[in-house]
Amino acid sequence: MFYIIGIIIVMFCILFSVDRVLRKKLQIPKVEGFIYQPVNKMQAWVETSLFILMIILMFFFMDYVFIYPLFFLFFEGIRAFFEWKYSREKKQYLITMLWGIGYLLALTPFWLFK
Structure with a gap:
């Protein structure tokens, strides 16, 4: 179990490094603040x-823990789509997709090595 945590820590270090390189190379500004600001009201x-649907479904699917990360990945996908569709010039969608893929890769060992 400890090696899985080590793999995840290494993966997040790689993600932070790739994030910094992409931001510098593509001149993507760092987002102000910690709380995400939606692109528009539709998003x-x-x-x-x-999110409300996820909370409701959590009560029905408490035993299916693997579903929770899928909701999170779906949120990241929706967020990247809206950023790509309505704010393409900022290129922030590339960073959102990077972190979504990174979360998927970080959570994969938990699914494989239960």
Whole structure:
């Protein structure tokens, strides 16, 4: 179990490094603040609706723990789509996709080595 945590730590270090390189190379500005700001009201509405749906479904699928990361990945996909569709010139969608793929890769060992 400890080697899985070590792999995940190494993967996040690699993700942080790739994030910094991409931001520098593609001149993507760092987002102000810690809380994500939606691109438009439609994105805020969709993400809020999906979050409420996720909370409701968590009560019905408590035993299926592998579903929770899939919701998170779906959120990242929706967020990247809205950033790509409505704010393409900022190129922030590339960073969002990078972190979404990184989370998927970081969570894969937990699914494989239960």
